[in-house]
Amino acid sequence: xxxxxxxMGIVCLVIILQGLPLMTDQANSAPKTAPxxxxxxxxxxxxxxxxxxxxxxxxSQQAIQTLYTAAKAEGSVLWQTxxxxxxxxxxxxxxxxQKYPGIKISPFALSSADVVTRVxxxxxxxxxxxxxVWSTVTYFLPxxxxxxxxxxxxQSVSDVSPSNLLFNNRYIHIYDSVxxxxxxxxxxxxxxxxxxxxxxxxxxxxxxxxAITNTGQVASFLVRxxxxxxxGVLAQLDQLAKQQPFMVSTITDAARRVASGEVPIGYTFxxxxxxxxxxxxxxxxxxxxxxxxxxxxxxxxxxxxxxxxAKLFLSWLSSQDARPYWLKTPFNSxxxxxxxxxxxxxxxxxxxxxxxxxxxxxxxxxxxxxxxVTPAK
Amino acid sequence: MMAVYEPGVEHLPVFQQVTAxxxxxxxxxxxxxxxxxxxxxxxxxxxxxxxxxxxxxVRSTQNTLPFEATSFxxxxxxxxxxxxxxxxxxxxxxWYVAGTVGIALTIAVAFSWFVERxxxxxxxxxxxxxxxxxxxxxxxxGMSWILLANPSNGMLNVALRDLFGLDGPGPLQIYSIWGMxxxxxxxxxxxMYLMISGVFARVDPSLEEAGSTSGARxxxxxxxxxxxxxxxxxxxxxxxxxxxxxxxxxxxxxxxFPNHIFVFSTAIYWAIxxxxxxxxxxFGTASTYGLLLLAAAAALIxxxxxxxxxTERFVTVTGRGYRPRLIDxxxxxxxxxxxxxxxxxxxxxxxxxxxxxxxxxxxxxxxSISALGxxxxxxxxxxxxxxxxxxxxxxxxxxxxxxxxxxxxLVTLVSWLxxxxxxxxxxxxxxxxxxxILxxxxxxxALALIFIYGSFPIGIYxxxxxxxxxxxxxxxxxxTRLMTAALMQIHKELEEAxxxxxxxxxxxxxxxxxxxxxxxxxxxxxxxFVFSICNATVPLMLQAYGNQxxxxxxxxxxxxxxxxxxxxxxxxxxxxxxxxxALSVGRxxxxxxxx
Numbered sequence: 001x002x003x004x005x006x007x008m009g010i011v012c013l014v015i016i017l018q019g020l021p022l023m024t025d026q027a028n029s030a031p032k033t034a035p036x037x038x039x040x041x042x043x044x045x046x047x048x049x050x051x052x053x054x055x056x057x058x059x060s061q062q063a064i065q066t067l068y069t070a071a072k073a074e075g076s077v078l079w080q081t082x083x084x085x086x087x088x089x090x091x092x093x094x095x096x097x098q099k100y101p102g103i104k105i106s107p108f109a110l111s112s113a114d115v116v117t118r119v120x121x122x123x124x125x126x127x128x129x130x131x132x133v134w135s136t137v138t139y140f141l142p143x144x145x146x147x148x149x150x151x152x153x154x155q156s157v158s159d160v161s162p163s164n165l166l167f168n169n170r171y172i173h174i175y176d177s178v179x180x181x182x183x184x185x186x187x188x189x190x191x192x193x194x195x196x197x198x199x200x201x202x203x204x205x206x207x208x209x210x211a212i213t214n215t216g217q218v219a220s221f222l223v224r225x226x227x228x229x230x231x232g233v234l235a236q237l238d239q240l241a242k243q244q245p246f247m248v249s250t251i252t253d254a255a256r257r258v259a260s261g262e263v264p265i266g267y268t269f270x271x272x273x274x275x276x277x278x279x280x281x282x283x284x285x286x287x288x289x290x291x292x293x294x295x296x297x298x299x300x301x302x303x304x305x306x307x308x309x310a311k312l313f314l315s316w317l318s319s320q321d322a323r324p325y326w327l328k329t330p331f332n333s334x335x336x337x338x339x340x341x342x343x344x345x346x347x348x349x350x351x352x353x354x355x356x357x358x359x360x361x362x363x364x365x366x367x368x369x370x371x372x373v374t375p376a377k
Numbered sequence: 378m379m380a381v382y383e384p385g386v387e388h389l390p391v392f393q394q395v396t397a398x399x400x401x402x403x404x405x406x407x408x409x410x411x412x413x414x415x416x417x418x419x420x421x422x423x424x425x426x427x428x429x430x431x432x433x434x435v436r437s438t439q440n441t442l443p444f445e446a447t448s449f450x451x452x453x454x455x456x457x458x459x460x461x462x463x464x465x466x467x468x469x470x471x472w473y474v475a476g477t478v479g480i481a482l483t484i485a486v487a488f489s490w491f492v493e494r495x496x497x498x499x500x501x502x503x504x505x506x507x508x509x510x511x512x513x514x515x516x517x518x519g520m521s522w523i524l525l526a527n528p529s530n531g532m533l534n535v536a537l538r539d540l541f542g543l544d545g546p547g548p549l550q551i552y553s554i555w556g557m558x559x560x561x562x563x564x565x566x567x568x569m570y571l572m573i574s575g576v577f578a579r580v581d582p583s584l585e586e587a588g589s590t591s592g593a594r595x596x597x598x599x600x601x602x603x604x605x606x607x608x609x610x611x612x613x614x615x616x617x618x619x620x621x622x623x624x625x626x627x628x629x630x631x632x633x634f635p636n637h638i639f640v641f642s643t644a645i646y647w648a649i650x651x652x653x654x655x656x657x658x659x660f661g662t663a664s665t666y667g668l669l670l671l672a673a674a675a676a677l678i679x680x681x682x683x684x685x686x687x688t689e690r691f692v693t694v695t696g697r698g699y700r701p702r703l704i705d706x707x708x709x710x711x712x713x714x715x716x717x718x719x720x721x722x723x724x725x726x727x728x729x730x731x732x733x734x735x736x737x738x739x740x741x742x743x744x745s746i747s748a749l750g751x752x753x754x755x756x757x758x759x760x761x762x763x764x765x766x767x768x769x770x771x772x773x774x775x776x777x778x779x780x781x782x783x784x785x786x787l788v789t790l791v792s793w794l795x796x797x798x799x800x801x802x803x804x805x806x807x808x809x810x811x812x813x814i815l816x817x818x819x820x821x822x823a824l825a826l827i828f829i830y831g832s833f834p835i836g837i838y839x840x841x842x843x844x845x846x847x848x849x850x851x852x853x854x855x856x857t858r859l860m861t862a863a864l865m866q867i868h869k870e871l872e873e874a875x876x877x878x879x880x881x882x883x884x885x886x887x888x889x890x891x892x893x894x895x896x897x898x899x900x901x902x903x904x905x906f907v908f909s910i911c912n913a914t915v916p917l918m919l920q921a922y923g924n925q926x927x928x929x930x931x932x933x934x935x936x937x938x939x940x941x942x943x944x945x946x947x948x949x950x951x952x953x954x955x956x957x958x959a960l961s962v963g964r965x966x967x968x969x970x971x972x
Contacts, residue, residue, distance in 0.1 A: 078922050083937025086765055108922040109933055113650045117658045118827075120442060125831035129839055129921060142657060208528075208552075208635065215652045247634050252939040259741050260941075262529045275939060279740035370652045374637065 063156045067315075068100055070308035076104040077309045080130040082296075083109045083252070084330075092325040096316050103309050111250075112139040119301050123148050128303050131310035136294040137171050138359055143301070144170060150300040150307070158315035166295065166354055172318045173295035175331040178270040178343060178350045179220045181286040182255065187264040193286040194265065197221040201239045208246040211254040211266030216369030218267040223292045223353065226365040233365060237372035245373060259283050269293075270339050271330035285346035292351050294359055296331065408882045412798070415790040416807045422850045423810040426817055429825035430671070433664035443660050444828070453661035462639075469554065470640040473629065474622035476558035477565060482615060484562070484720065485569035490599070491713035493577035496703045498714040504574075505960055506721050511567040511904075512955015513728070514911040514928050515627035516935065517948040521728035522560050523631065524735065526551035532731065552636040561628045563724040565621070569614050571904050572859055575897045576610040576866060609865050613858040616677045620815045620854075623670055627913065641666060642818070649820050660824065667821040674816030675809075729952065735945035756942035766947065768923065769930040772841050773910050776926055780848045781906040785898055787849070788856030793886060795857070796864040797872070808857070815854035823847055823918030839921035847915040852905045859904070863897035864890075903958050910951065927951060 081089065086107050093105045110118070112135040120142065122128040133140075133149075143149050149170040154160055164173040181200070183193045194200050200210055200218075212218040219226075219237065226233045246263045248254045255272035257263040259281030276283055298317070300310045316322055327337040334343055334350035343350065353362055389397065429443075436443040437450045457463050488507050492500045510518075525533045528546035537548055550556060584606065588598040604611070626642040633643060648663035706713070737752040760766055788811070794801075795808040817825075826847050830838045837843045867890070875885040891898065913928040920929050927947060935944040 083933055085763075085934075085938050085940065087759075087763065106922055109937065110920070111937060117442070120445075120657070121827055122831055124442075124444060125828075127831045127838055213652075214634065247637065249630070249634065250936050252937055256939045256941065260530070261741075262523075262527050272939065276741075281741045374652070 058155070059159055060156050064312075064315075067157055067308055067312050071100070071306075071312040072102040072309075074306040074309040075102065076106060077131045077306055077313050078129055079105055079107045079132045079134070079313070080115055081107045081109050081134050083111055083250075088329050091328050092317070092322065095322070095325050096313060099316070099321070100312060103312070105313060112136065115139065116142050119143060119148060120146060123301065123303060126303070128301055129305065130301060131304040131306045132298050132314055133301055134296075134298045136177055136296050137166060137173070137354075138294045138363060140167070140171055140299060141356070141359065141363075143299070148302050150302055150304075150311075152300070152311060154315060154318065157311070158319045160315070160318040164297075164318065166297075167356070171295075171299045172297045172314065173352070173354065174297040174318055175295075175326065176334040176339075176350055176352060177293050177296040177331075178334045178339070178348070179217065179291045179293050180268060180270050180273055180343075180346070180348060181265060181288045182258050182268055182273050182283050183265040183286050184258050184261050184263075185282045185284050187261060190284070193284070195287055197288060198236070199288075200265075201236065201243065205265065206243050208244055209264050210243060210245040211248055211257045211263040212245045212373070213251055213254060213267065214247050214249055214370065214374060216366035216373070217251070219365045219369040220292045220362060221288060223358070223362050223365050226368075227361055230368075234368060234372070237369050240369070241373045247374070255283075270334070270343060274330050274338060274342065285342060285348060287347040289347060290349040290351050292353055292362070294362060295352050295354055408798075411790060411882060411886075412794055412801070412803055415787065415794060416803050418787055419791060419807045419810050419853070422846070422853065423814050425829050426822050426825035426850065427671070427813065429828055430664045430667050430817060430821055433660040433821075434668050436661055442657060453665045457662060457665045462644075466639055466641050466644050469638060470623055470642075472554060473557055473561075473640050474619055476555070477561045477622045477625075478615060478618050480558065480562040481565035481569050481618065482611070484566050485573060485614070486611060488566075488570055488717060488720075489574040489577045490603075491717065493574055494603075494704055495706050495710070495713065497706060497710050497712075500714075503714065503717045503721075505956075506725070507570050507717070508567050508903075508958075509952075509956050510563065510725050511571070511907045512911065512951050512953075512958070513564075514913060514931065514948065514951060515561075515564055515625070516631065516913060516928070516932060517732065517944075517951075518560060518564055518728055519628045519631035520935065520944075521731045522551050522556070524731045525727060526556065528552070533727075552632055552638075554633075554638055557629055557632045557638070560632060561622065561625055564625075564628065565618055566724070568904060568908075569618060571900050572614045572617070572855070572862075573607070573610045575859075575900050576607055576862055578896070610862040613862045616680075617815065617855055617858055619677065620670065620674050623673070624818050626820075641670070645818050645820055649824070658824070660821075663818075663821055663824075667816070667818050670818060671813060671816030674813055732945045732948055732952070735941055736949060738942065740940075740942055756940075756946035759940070759943050760946050763943075765925065766927075766930055769925045769927045770950075772924060773927040776841055776845055776848065776916075777906045777910040780845050780852065780909040781902045783845070784849050784852045784856050784905045785860075785902050788853055788860050788901070789886075789891070789894065789898065791853070791857050792860035792864050793890065795861055797869060811853050811857045814850055819847075819851055819912070819914035820918060822850060823915045826919060839924060841924045841926075844916050844919050844924060844926065847919060848909045848912060851912070851915065852908055855908070856901050856905060859897055859901045860894065863894050867893050903961075907955060907958065910954070 086109065089107050093107065096105060097103065108130075115130070115133055115135060116139050119128065119130065119133060122130075123146075133143075140149065144167055149167075151169045154165055154169060154172060155162065160172060165171075166173055181194055192204075194202075194205075197218075218240075219233070222233045222236065246257065246266075248257060248266075251268040251272050252275075254263075254266040255268040255276050258266040258268075259276040259279070265286070270285070273283060273285060298314055300307065300314060304310055317326075323336075326332060330339070332339040334340060353359055387394065433443045434453055435449045435451065437448060437452055488503075491497050492504045492507070497503075523531070525531050526549040528534060528550050531549065531551065534545070534547060534549050537543065538545060551560075584602055588602045593601065623640075624642050626646050629638075629640050629642050630646060633639060645663050645666050648659045648666065651657075651659060736756050737754070738748060739751050739753070739755075742748045742751060791807055791811050794804045798804045814822075826843055827838075830843055830846075837846065871889055871893070872885050875889045876882075880888070910926070911928060913932050916924075916926040916929045917932055925933075927950075931944055931947050934940050934947065
């Protein structure tokens, strides 16, 4: 008995010793609150003065170099990404690290719902770990209202278009998450596929035949109508509830249910459509147009552990330099690359909602959908 | 406890005198030291999360977090208790839990009796096979059954429609309360079996022999003698799994969501992950639901403690020798084997077959002879190339082993104190707290840990150690019940004999009690290990860069990335590990004469 216990104890000790480096590594790689080093802090005053205020819209190589120097001192970036296979982002990461050696990029996938609470909680506790937050701008609103996102002169270090800088330079619009209705081509013919949101209310789609998320995102097609005729939209949402849609929790799940043939039609984003068709699923985009959605992009939370490295990386991600690598991922503009071709073939036009009012309207109509379609909430 | 006296110590050198006297003092107060340290550990693990839970219930958390709200309020209670959906959740939950626990307990008790107390055919094999599904995470089991029995194109439904010429959808409907009950019950059976089979093995057969001698038939013996003796273990399993059933989210969410069937666990999940984009977690509502669970757990443990007040009623292992005797089933000895084989086919073979098919086949390929030619190893290649998965596998093993070690050592002490030091207030408090933890939903516990350790500068936030802390906390109730039930069967005369011979409490515990408890300890170790590596809730909430476990990676790949084949490929090593552990426990049990 004693020998048995001793043996177990030795095994446990070995296991614990294996785990200790993991603790110190985590602690070392994400210092609690690094002091914010401004781009100019480490540069002699004369150069800092020259670099500090480039002309609007003018990229300053000096500013980039200064930022790179400060970023190298920090050495790494913890990049919170949307849930995605990390290997899909590797071309982007490799290209950046080749251009700017000495800065390690660590992608970490987290759902948008999770990241908001996490950033607020960690910021309040002074233990923020994420350097860059990636989500549609809808999820950034609580962070903006709490002044937890950095505003930066991005045009001094990146050739990003001014129209892509939103919410007082706190958010960079990098790609379009285009909502689409997809259908399984083995179960639904092109002629029978819905051509509008109202087609979804046809009785032939009643009885768990439409996969939609429980966040009410399917109502994004009605956001313009919501701005003009709320009662009309509510009536349509009541009809949608009567269709007894098949509820799922993520757009990925919706795409997969349609791709597997469990549900004939569903609501998802175009990037998910591309993922399932890449796997050989018999799925097509229905010509439900126009499609409205919030921009997809990133921002830097205040008091992130590596602010300069984060700024350098995000400035590169938003630049023209990075576009060819973004095209290798599912995250493109709606007119670009494979996404652009798929939407064009389906005849879908996309309208990006970029003001706070438009995004609040979108949130409202989504909340109304949740209330109408989900009896328990 | 008598002090250890060492004569002649005053003639030793000073250093040796100090050492000898210190040892004497420690041994003299050994029991108290064990009590204080154990109580401190349990209080440290349980009180802060309960305090955070209570704090959150009285803070206004609609679009604010508890620490952001500026005032205290009872609005959460008003909202929860005045909402009709709360009572809808309650009814669905009662139905779901009663069905799940009722079915699982019936199967677990029957299987335990077959394997441990009868001479059924192949009982050693079925002992292992019953434990085998423990390593299948709930999410994997749920998705397997969706692939099998979704009404549109589930494999079983397609086969049944072809066989009987039926029209679709159906006939099986997995997205129903009965679907939820059946799949959750299948998950609970091996866990319950592990919890109660050990005590079946330790029932003194002389008690049943006395019944037989008096003319009682086997069924009457079982009902009037065996069941009352096994009552603490069965009651412990019942209580534990009632609360587990209330908290079980994965299956209820997977199978209930599509058809709008909601239970308490779903309600808590929706409060933490509200459907509205950009909305914050509503900790107030989640914590209020959590408080209801806490109250239920408190009531259950009170009832349990009253029932088991006189522990000598349940003693079956005494200083007198005993040898477990198997009941001879005669010509019926093949029947239990057939019953268990059918169960194994439904509960294990079918879902595993689906997993295997999905892991080796192209995504979205339907089952057909022609598709056999398309089987490939692409998913396994992707698994090997994914850098996150290798780290996740390492983390999972460390988390599982450390959690199991820490939990079992702690709960052995808690149980020993609880059974042998009844009447002591500190012990009673420790035992209450150890069980009250059961009432804290895993999601709420994890969030409490984020609040607490995100603020404390002790460096475990974002590491595997905060996950281990959470899982140790969650597994204390189970371990305590398991070890308490086992300890109740051991008469204290064995320990009294050791103490009379001069052994201190620690020596008695290690050299007398632990060997007798070893089968239960091992079962508990296995259960905690498997629970830890299969648990998704706590690691998911506490995940950070570099500390993800396999279930978190599996969850992300399944729900967020949508790579079915990769997720199925990842699930297979967990299942293989579970089988290996089940075999190991089976071997150990064989060595100690159980099975």
